[in-house]
Amino acid sequence: MEMIWAAGQGQQWMDHILGERRRGCRLLLLAQDPAGTVWGVGRDLGTTEDAWWGIDPEGGVIRPSSAGVGEWIHQQEELAHQSVPIRWDPPEHPLRTARGKGIFRYPLGPVHADVSESLRYDLSVMGDEIVYLALRHGYKPRHIAALCAGKPVDDALALVERMTATSSFSHQWAFAMAVEQARGQRASEAVRVYRSVAQEMERLASHLGDLATLASSTGLPVAQMDYLHLKETILRWNFRLFHDRYLRGALVRGALDPVADAAAGALIAVGEQARSITRELLHTPSFLDRLVGAGKIPAGTLDFVRPVGPVGRSAGLGDDVRALWDYGVYDAVSFAVPQWPNADAYARFMVRTEEVSSSVNIIRRLLPVAPRTPPIWPAAEFSGPGRGTGVVEAPRGLLAYAVWLTSDGRQIEKLAVATPSARNWHVVPPAVANNNILQDFPIIDASFLLSVAGWDQ
Amino acid sequence: MFYWRWLRNLAEGSKTTGYPFSEDPEVVSRGGSAVVHEPLAAAGPIRRAMAIRHIDGGSCNGCESELQMLSSPDYDFSRVGFSYTPSPRHADILVVTGVITQNMADIIADVFEGMPRPKRVVALGQCALSGHVFRAAPGVLGSLEGIVPVTVEIAGCPPTPGDILKGLLLAVDAPPALRKEGAV
Numbered sequence: 035m036e037m038i039w040a041a042g043q044g045q046q047w048m049d050h051i052l053g054e055r056r057r058g059c060r061l062l063l064l065a066q067d068p069a070g071t072v073w074g075v076g077r078d079l080g081t082t083e084d085a086w087w088g089i090d091p092e093g094g095v096i097r098p099s100s101a102g103v104g105e106w107i108h109q110q111e112e113l114a115h116q117s118v119p120i121r122w123d124p125p126e127h128p129l130r131t132a133r134g135k136g137i138f139r140y141p142l143g144p145v146h147a148d149v150s151e152s153l154r155y156d157l158s159v160m161g162d163e164i165v166y167l168a169l170r171h172g173y174k175p176r177h178i179a180a181l182c183a184g185k186p187v188d189d190a191l192a193l194v195e196r197m198t199a200t201s202s203f204s205h206q207w208a209f210a211m212a213v214e215q216a217r218g219q220r221a222s223e224a225v226r227v228y229r230s231v232a233q234e235m236e237r238l239a240s241h242l243g244d245l246a247t248l249a250s251s252t253g254l255p256v257a258q259m260d261y262l263h264l265k266e267t268i269l270r271w272n273f274r275l276f277h278d279r280y281l282r283g284a285l286v287r288g289a290l291d292p293v294a295d296a297a298a299g300a301l302i303a304v305g306e307q308a309r310s311i312t313r314e315l316l317h318t319p320s321f322l323d324r325l326v327g328a329g330k331i332p333a334g335t336l337d338f339v340r341p342v343g344p345v346g347r348s349a350g351l352g353d354d355v356r357a358l359w360d361y362g363v364y365d366a367v368s369f370a371v372p373q374w375p376n377a378d379a380y381a382r383f384m385v386r387t388e389e390v391s392s393s394v395n396i397i398r399r400l401l402p403v404a405p406r407t408p409p410i411w412p413a414a415e416f417s418g419p420g421r422g423t424g425v426v427e428a429p430r431g432l433l434a435y436a437v438w439l440t441s442d443g444r445q446i447e448k449l450a451v452a453t454p455s456a457r458n459w460h461v462v463p464p465a466v467a468n469n470n471i472l473q474d475f476p477i478i479d480a481s482f483l484l485s486v487a488g489w490d491q
Numbered sequence: 492m493f494y495w496r497w498l499r500n501l502a503e504g505s506k507t508t509g510y511p512f513s514e515d516p517e518v519v520s521r522g523g524s525a526v527v528h529e530p531l532a533a534a535g536p537i538r539r540a541m542a543i544r545h546i547d548g549g550s551c552n553g554c555e556s557e558l559q560m561l562s563s564p565d566y567d568f569s570r571v572g573f574s575y576t577p578s579p580r581h582a583d584i585l586v587v588t589g590v591i592t593q594n595m596a597d598i599i600a601d602v603f604e605g606m607p608r609p610k611r612v613v614a615l616g617q618c619a620l621s622g623h624v625f626r627a628a629p630g631v632l633g634s635l636e637g638i639v640p641v642t643v644e645i646a647g648c649p650p651t652p653g654d655i656l657k658g659l660l661l662a663v664d665a666p667p668a669l670r671k672e673g674a675v
Contacts, residue, residue: 144595145546145602147577149558152547152595173594174549177628192624199553199649243556256497262563263506269560273519280553280649314496487552 047089051076051103059085060353062425062434064109065450072113074106075423075436082359084423104339108456108489132158132166140472144173151486155479162471167463175490182449187213187439190446191285194435198453198488199280200240203232204428205435205451206285211361211424212435217443218418223363224405225288230362231404232276232284233426234393238301239268240429241344241386241393242308244483248383249315251480252324260311264304271297288408290401298401305394312387325380328470329478335464336377343431343454344389345461345482348374348381355427367399377465379481416443430454430484455488506564511657518653521646540572541663544582544606546599549631550589553649554616558586560652568656579605584662585639590618590625591632603639611642611662616649623648 054076055061062084063075074087103110132139137160144152152173158166178197182190194209195202207229214221221229246261269279274293276284315321331341331349340346346353354371356364372388374381420443424435431454438448466478510518545558561568562575576582579602587599603612614635617623622633635641645658 145544145598148575149545149555150547151550151552151555152598173598174547174589174592176549176590176592176625176631178625181625181628196551196553196624196648199551200556202551202553243559246559256500259564260496260500262560263565266560266563266565270517270519279519279651280556282648311496485552486547487550490549 047074047087048103050087054085054087055103055105060358060432061103061105062423062432063436063450063452064106064113065436065448066113067421068438068448073436075434077359077425079358104460105457106452107339107460109450109452134160136160137165144170153486153489155475157466157472157475159472162473164467164470164472164475167466169459169463171459171486171489173490174486178491179449179451182446184445184447186445188286190449194449194451195282195285197451197491198455198485200243200485201236201428201430201433201488203229203236203281203284204426204433206281207233208424208426208428208433208435208451209437209449210285211426212422212437213424213439215422215424216418216420216437216439217416217422222409225409226362227400227404228288228290228409229285230364231290231397231400232281233362234396234400235268235272235275236281237393237429238304238390238397239265239272241390242268244480245308245311245383245386245390247483248379248477248480249321251476252321254315254318254321257311257315257321260307264308264311267300267304271300289405292406294401294404294406298398301394301397301401305391308387308390308394322380324474324477325383325481326378328379328474329382329465329481330468331377331461331465332468335461339457339460341431341458341461343428343458344382344385345458345484346431347372348385349377350375353432355425355432359425361424361426363400364396367396369396379478382481418443428454430488431458451491453485453488453491455484455486456491458482458484459489507567507570508565508653510566510653511660515653519651520653520657521651540574541583541659542574542576542581543584543586543659544576544579544602545586545588546595546602548587548589548595548599548619548635549592549625550616550618554588554618557649557652557655558588558615561655563652566652566656568659571656571660573659579603580607582606582610584611584613584659586613586615587619587635587639588615590622590628591635591638593630593632596632596638599635600638612639613658613662614641614644615655615658617646618648620644620646 051074059076059078061076066072071088076085137158140157142157143154154170156168157164178193182193191206191209194205197205242261242265246258246265249257249261272281273279275290275297276287278284336349340351342353352371352373357371369392372385374384420439422437426433433454434452436450437446440447462482466475470478508515508518560566585603585606614620622631625631626633643658643662645654647654
C-alpha cells in the first residue's frame with residue numbers, strides 16, 4: 035500500500051500506473067475510499083496480495099484516452115461524474131465524429147427489436163460500410179454501489195446479486211470474497227468447492243444463451259432453438275440444485291440440494307449436445323461465412339483496453355482469473371483456457387463453445403465432493419483490516435469488488451465494482467467500424483453480447 | 492448442413508411443455524402472482540395473434556433472459572399466438588421490465604403512444620411493480636404509474652417463463668375455451 039502522490043502530481047501517478055502495467059501487473063479496480071482518497075488496485079502474478087496506490091483527492095487524474103489505462107476507463111468516468119473533488123486534466127481531445135458527404139447516421143435504440151437491454155448505437159455509414167459507431171449508455175443506472183453504502187452486509191448482498199442476472203453468482207462471490215478479506219476470514223475448501231460449482235453452472239447458462247443469440251443473428255433458428263433448450267435445461271438444474279434459476283441467494287444457501295447426486299449424467303449430456311451443435315455449425319458455410327473476419331478488434335484497441343473474459347481470450351489475451359489466482363478450487367481440477375488469436379466473431383464463438391465443455395468438466399469433477407449440508411462458519415471475532423477486494427472470473431470476464439466495512443465489520447461503508455462488461459464495451463465501437471458493413475452489425479453485436487446492466491450498474 | 496439436425500429434431504418429437512394448459516412438474520411457477528387491472532375497456536378484447544414489444548426500463552437482464560426463453564422449444568409461446576415485433580406500430584402488448592428510470596419514462600410513453608389500439612401493457616417483474624430493492628435509488632421511479640396504464644402485473648424476481656406465459660394470456664383476455672381449461 036503506497037500513498038505517495040499529492041495535488042498536482044497526476045502525471046507521476048499515471049506514469050507509475052503505466053509502469054506497473056508494462057511490468058505485467060493486472061490492474062483490477064479504481065475506487066475512492068470513504069476519506070476521499072482515490073485508490074488504484076492491482077495484483078501481480080504469483081501473489082494473492084493486492085497492491086494499492088493512492089492519490090490525494092486534490093490531485094488530478096489524467097483522462098484515460100490520453101494515458102492509456104483502458105482497464106479503468108469506466109471507473110474513471112464514474113469518478114468524474116461524482117460530486118467529489120476529483121478533477122480531470124484532459125489534453126485537447128475533441129470528441130471524434132464522422133462527417134462528410136454521403137455519410138448517413140443510423141440511430142439504433144435505446145428500444146430495440148426483439149428482447150434487448152436499453153442502449154443507443156449511433157452508426158455512421160458510407161454506403162454499406164460502417165465508418166463510425168458511438169455508444170450512448172446511462173439509460174438505466176440503478177446506483178447500486180451508492181445504495182450499498184451504510185447498509186448491513188446481507189442487505190448489500192441482495193443489491194449486488196441483482197447487478198446482472200446472468201452473472202448473479204459471480205457478483206455474490208466477488209462481494210463475499212471482499213467482505214471475508216476485510217473481516218480477516220477465509221472460506222473453507224468445502225465452501226469454495228460449492229461456490230465453484232455454482233459459478234460454472236452460471237457460466238454454462240450464460241454462454242449457451244450467448245451462443246443461441248449468435249445463431250439467431252446469422253439466421254439459423256434451428257441452432258438457436260437447440261442452444262436455448264440446453265440453456266433451459268441448465269436453468270432447471272440451477273433451480274433443483276440451488277433453488278433459483280439465476281442462483282439468487284445461492285451463496286448464503288451454501289449447499290447443494292441432495293438431488294445433485296443425479297445431476298452429473300444430465301449435465302454431461304448437455305455438454306455433449308452442445309459439442310454436437312457446434313460440430314454441425316462448423317460444417318455450415320452460411321454460418322461460418324458471416325463470422326470469419328467480422329468484427330475484428332484492432333490491435334491498438336486491444337493494447338489500450340485489454341478486454342477480459344471470452345472477448346479477451348479470443349484476441350490472444352489469455353487471462354482467466356481462475357487460472358491466474360486460484361480463488362476457488364480450480365487448481366485441483368485441470369481445465370483448458372481456450373485462446374484464439376483472430377479477435378473476430380468466429381474466435382469469440384469458438385472460445386465460448388470450448389468454455390462450455392470446460393465448465394461441464396469442472397462441474398462433473400466437483401459435484402461428488404460438493405457439500406450437501408450448509409457449512410458452519412466459526413463465529414470469529416472481527417479481526418480484519420476493514421478493507422478487502424474480491425476478484426472472480428465471471429461469465430464475461432474479470433469481475434472485481436472492493437469494500438470498506440464499518441469498524442464493527444457489519445456494515446458497508448463504501449463499495450466499488452469493476453465489471454467486465456463496463457470494460458469490454460469500449461472495444462465494440464472500434465471493432466464494428468473496422469471494414470464491416472451494416473449487415474454485419476447484428477452478428478458482431480451478438481458475438482460480444484455484453485451486459486448493459488453491468489455497465490450502467 | 493445444419494438442417495439435418497432439424498430433421499432429427501422432428502423425429503425426436505416435441506420438447507414443448509403443455510403448461511399452462513396442463514400441469515408440468517418441470518415448469519417452475521411461483522403461482523398466483525399475476526394481477527389484472529381494469530382492462531382498456533374502450534379498446535375491446537384482442538382476438539388474434541398477438542405481437543409483443545419489449546422495453547427495458549432499467550432491469551438486471553434477468554427478466555430479458557426469461558422473456559427470451561419464451562421462444563425456446565421448451566415454452567414456444569408462438570403456439571398460443573405470441574411473437575416479438577420490432578416495431579411499436581405492429582405491437583399489441585407492451586412488456587416493460589426493470590425499475591423504470593427517469594431516463595426511460597418518456598421513451599416508454601412514446602412507444603405506448605405509437606402502438607395501435609387495442610393495446611395492453613404488462614409490467615413484468617418485481618422491479619417494474621415497485622422498484623424492488625432499488626426503490627430508494629436516485630432517478631428510479633419504481634413503477635409505471637402516471638406513464639402508461641398497466642393491464643397486468645406479473646410479480647417475481649425474475650418471473651419464471653411459466654408465470655410470464657400465464658400473465659400474457661390474462662393480458663389478452665384469453666378466450667373462454669382457455670379459461671374453461673383452467674389455464675388462466
